[in-house]
Amino acid sequence: MRVDFIKMHGLGNDFVVLDARARQLPDIDQATASAIADRRTGIGCDQLILLTASEAADFRMRIFNNDGSEVGACGNASRAVALLHGAPARVETDGGLIAVEPSGSGASVDMGEPRFDxxxxxxxxxxxxxxxxxxxxxxxxxxxxxxxxxxxxxxxxxxxxxxxxxxxxxxxxxxxxxxxxxxxxxxxxxxxxxxxxxxxxxxxxxxxxxxxxxxxxxxxxxxxxxxxxxxxxxxxxxxxxxxxxxxRIVMTGPANEAYRGSFEWSDYA
Known part of the structure; x- marks a missing residue:
C-alpha cells in the first residue's frame, strides 16, 4: 500500500503528517510510528501526526512521539495542521478539543484551559x-x-x-x-x-x-x-x-511545509 505524507515543521520541531480523513490507513502501533519517525532508517521526525475523521470536531489529530508513544497534545503540530487544513477548524485531540486558525505563514491555536491540580x-x-x-x-x-x-x-x-x-x-x-x-x-x-x-x-x-x-x-x-x-x-x-x-491559552507562531512524498506501508509495519 502506497501512502502519501507531508513533512512539516514549526520552529524546527518537525512532523510527518499522514492524512487519513478521506482515505483509511491501517492502524498505527508504537513500532510502526517509531519506524517511520526514525531519522536513520525511516522518514524522520520529532512527531508523527495522523489526521482522521471525527464526530466531535472537524477532524481528529493523533500525535506519536518518535519513540512511538502516543500523546495528547502538540502545539507546534497544531499550527502545522492549521496551515495544512487552510481554514479555521475545531480539532479533536486526546488532550481535548482545540481551535486552530491559519494566518499568513503560521497559525493561532486556542489550546484550551491550563490545569493545575x-x-x-x-x-x-x-x-x-x-x-x-x-x-x-x-x-x-x-x-x-x-x-x-x-x-x-x-x-x-x-x-x-x-x-x-x-x-x-x-x-x-x-x-x-x-x-x-x-x-x-x-x-x-x-x-x-x-x-x-x-x-x-x-x-x-x-x-x-x-x-x-x-x-x-x-x-x-x-x-x-x-x-x-x-x-x-x-x-x-x-x-x-x-x-x-x-x-484559555492562545498560541501564535509560524509553521512551514518542507516537502511531500510517499512510502510503502509494508516497509515500516
Whole structure:
C-alpha cells in the first residue's frame, strides 16, 4: 500500500503528517510510528501526526512521539495542521478539543484551559503544583501545569547552562510523574519576554515545543513574573502566548511545509 505524507515543521520541531480523513490507513502501533519517525532508517521526525475523521470536531489529530508513544497534545503540530487544513477548524485531540486558525505563514491555536491540580498533571501524590517541594541536581521547586500534556517548569538564570540532555531524561522518568513529564528550563528576560529550552518526553531535546511555551508562560503569569501576553523564545524561534481573561491559552507562531512524498506501508509495519 502506497501512502502519501507531508513533512512539516514549526520552529524546527518537525512532523510527518499522514492524512487519513478521506482515505483509511491501517492502524498505527508504537513500532510502526517509531519506524517511520526514525531519522536513520525511516522518514524522520520529532512527531508523527495522523489526521482522521471525527464526530466531535472537524477532524481528529493523533500525535506519536518518535519513540512511538502516543500523546495528547502538540502545539507546534497544531499550527502545522492549521496551515495544512487552510481554514479555521475545531480539532479533536486526546488532550481535548482545540481551535486552530491559519494566518499568513503560521497559525493561532486556542489550546484550551491550563490545569493545575496535582492529579490533573498527573503527579504520584498530592502537593502544591505552584512550587513542587522537589529537586534534581540544582534544579528545584518547579511549577507543574497540564496543557493537554504534563509539564514541569524550572526558572533559571541561564537556560544554556543547564545540561538538559542529561538531567531531562532523569526528570522525565522520575516516579513522581506516572505518565512521565516534559521538562522546561526558562529565564524571564523581562515582563514580556521569556527564553526557554525543553526536553520533550518521548522525543528528547527539541528546537521548539508549543505546549512547553504555553505551560511556561502560564506558570510565569501565575507567579506574577510576566504580563498576560509574552514572547517565548526557543532555539528554533519565537512564539506569542496569551492567557486570556476567559482562562484559555492562545498560541501564535509560524509553521512551514518542507516537502511531500510517499512510502510503502509494508516497509515500516
Amino acid at each position: 496535582w492529579d490533573a498533571i498527573p503527579l504520584a501524590y498530592a502537593m502544591d503544583t505552584a512550587a513542587l517541594p522537589v529537586g534534581w541536581d540544582g534544579l528545584d521547586q518547579p511549577g507543574a501545569v497540564n496543557v493537554g500534556n504534563p509539564h514541569v517548569i524550572f526558572f533559571v538564570g541561564d537556560v544554556d547552562a543547564v545540561p538538559l540532555d542529561t538531567i531531562g531524561p532523569e526528570i522525565e522518568n522520575d516516579p513522581l510523574f506516572p505518565e512521565k513529564v516534559n521538562v522546561n528550563v526558562a529565564s524571564v528576560i523581562d515582563r514580556e519576554h521569556i527564553r526557554l529550552r525543553v526536553w520533550e518526553r518521548g522525543a528528547g531535546l527539541t528546537r521548539a515545543c508549543g505546549t512547553g511555551a504555553c505551560a511556561t508562560a502560564v506558570h510565569a503569569m501565575r507567579r506574577g513574573l510576566v504580563e498576560r501576553e509574552v514572547t517565548v523564545s526557543l532555539p528554533g524561534g519565537d512564539l506569542t502566548i496569551a492567557w486570556r481573561s476567559d482562562n
